[in-house]
Amino acid sequence: MKSLHNDNVESTPTTKTLEPGSPNSRLFLILNPVAGSCSAERVRFTLKQYCEQHDVGYEIYETTGKEHLPSIVRQAREEDYSVIVAAGGDGTASMVAGELIHSPIPLGIIPVGTANLLARELAIPLDLESACQLVVTGGAIRKIDAMRVGRQVLISHISLGSYSRIAERTSVEAKRRFRQLAYIWNGIAEFIGTRVWRFDLVVDGQRQRIKAAFIMIANVGAMGAATLRWGEEVKPDDGKVDICIVRTRGLLHYSSFLWHALRGRHKESPHTDYLWAEKNIKVTAKKNLPVRGDGEIIGRSSVEIEIIPRAVPIIVPAPVPDEIAS
Numbered sequence: 001m002k003s004l005h006n007d008n009v010e011s012t013p014t015t016k017t018l019e020p021g022s023p024n025s026r027l028f029l030i031l032n033p034v035a036g037s038c039s040a041e042r043v044r045f046t047l048k049q050y051c052e053q054h055d056v057g058y059e060i061y062e063t064t065g066k067e068h069l070p071s072i073v074r075q076a077r078e079e080d081y082s083v084i085v086a087a088g089g090d091g092t093a094s095m096v097a098g099e100l101i102h103s104p105i106p107l108g109i110i111p112v113g114t115a116n117l118l119a120r121e122l123a124i125p126l127d128l129e130s131a132c133q134l135v136v137t138g139g140a141i142r143k144i145d146a147m148r149v150g151r152q153v154l155i156s157h158i159s160l161g162s163y164s165r166i167a168e169r170t171s172v173e174a175k176r177r178f179r180q181l182a183y184i185w186n187g188i189a190e191f192i193g194t195r196v197w198r199f200d201l202v203v204d205g206q207r208q209r210i211k212a213a214f215i216m217i218a219n220v221g222a223m224g225a226a227t228l229r230w231g232e233e234v235k236p237d238d239g240k241v242d243i244c245i246v247r248t249r250g251l252l253h254y255s256s257f258l259w260h261a262l263r264g265r266h267k268e269s270p271h272t273d274y275l276w277a278e279k280n281i282k283v284t285a286k287k288n289l290p291v292r293g294d295g296e297i298i299g300r301s302s303v304e305i306e307i308i309p310r311a312v313p314i315i316v317p318a319p320v321p322d323e324i325a326s
C-alpha cells in the first residue's frame with residue numbers, strides 16, 4: 001500500500017482512541033497550502049501546539065492539487081485515525097467529506113479557505129487557534145446531508161447560471177489576493193447583465209421547464225456575505241436539499257432579491273421560487289453553462305444529484321447549556 005506520508009509530514013505515534021468529551025487521540029490533517037490566504041506554516045505550528053498540549057498524535061498531509069485526495073482519505077480511514085481534519089476551503093472539506101459518508105470517523109474542519117461557507121454554517125470558529133482547539137479537543141458531532149454527483153460528493157452548494165459563471169471567471173490567484181472581494185468584483189459584471197437561461201429541472205421525479213438567471217441547489221444556507229442566506233429553511237442536516245430558482249434580470253431585480261434575503265423573507269421575493277428535494281435532482285441547461293459545486297467547477301451544462309441524508313459526521317462546537325448561556 002502506498003505510504004500516506006509525504007515530504008512535509010510531521011507525526012507522533014499514539015494508540016489512544018476517540019472518546020466523547022475527551023481529546024481525540026490520533027488526528028490526520030489534510031492541509032491545502034494554497035486555500036484562501038492560508039499560511040501552511042502557521043496552521044502546522046498552531047495544530048502542533050494544541051496536539052502536544054493535549055497529548056494527541058497527529059500526521060499532516062499537504063496537498064499538491066494533483067493527487068487523488070479520496071484515496072489519501074480512504075487510506076487514513078483504514079489506518080484508524082480517530083479524526084480526519086481538512087484545513088482549507090469548502091473544496092477541500094467536501095473532497096475529504098466524500099470519503100467519510102456513514103463513517104464512524106468524524107471530519108474536523110480548520111477553515112482557512114476563501115469563503116468557508118460550511119464552517120460558517122456550522123458555527124465552526126474561523127480563527128485558527130479556536131478551530132485547531134476544536135478539532136483536537138472535540139466538541140459535538142453533527143451529521144450533515146451530502147449530495148453525490150457521479151463519483152464526487154458535495155456538501156454545500158451546486159449552481160448553474162450567472163452564479164457559476166462568476167466562479168469560472170475568478171482565478172485562484174485573485175481569490176488568494178483579494179479573498180471574497182474577487183468574487184464580488186466578478187459578480188458585479190455578471191449581475192448587471194440581464195441574461196436568463198432555459199433549464200430542464202427534475203426534482204424527485206417531477207419535471208419542469210424553467211427560465212432563470214441561476215439555479216442554486218443549497219444544502220447550506222450561508223451565502224458567504226454578512227448574514228445573507230439562500231433561503232429561510234435551508235439546513236444542512238434536515239434530510240433534504242433546497243432549490244432556489246433565481247429569475248432576476250439586472251441590478252434592480254438583484255437588489256430586490258438581496259433586500260428580501262437580508263430580512264429573511266426570501267419567499268416574498270417576486271424573483272425567486274423555492275423547491276426542495278429528498279431523493280434526487282437533475283438539471284440540464286440548454287446553453288453550455290459551468291456547473292459549480294462547493295466552490296469548484298465540476299462540470300458543464302448538466303448535473304445529476306443523489307441526496308444522501310445525514311451522511312457526514314462533522315465536529316462542531318458543543319452546544320452551550322441554557323444555564324451557562326443565560
Ligand SMILES: Nc1ncnc2c1ncn2[C@@H]1O[C@H](COP(=O)(O)OP(=O)(O)OP(=O)(O)O)[C@@H](O)[C@H]1O
Nearest residue numbers: 035036064065088089090091092113114115116295
Ligand atoms: N498545492 C496546491 N497547489 C495548487 N492547487 C491546489 C493545491 N492543493 C490543493 N489545490 C486545489 O485547491 C482547490 C480547493 O481549494 P479550497 O476550496 O480548499 O480553497 P478556496 O477555494 O480558497 O476556498 P473556498 O472553497 O472556501 O472558497 C482544489 O481545486 C485543489 O485541487
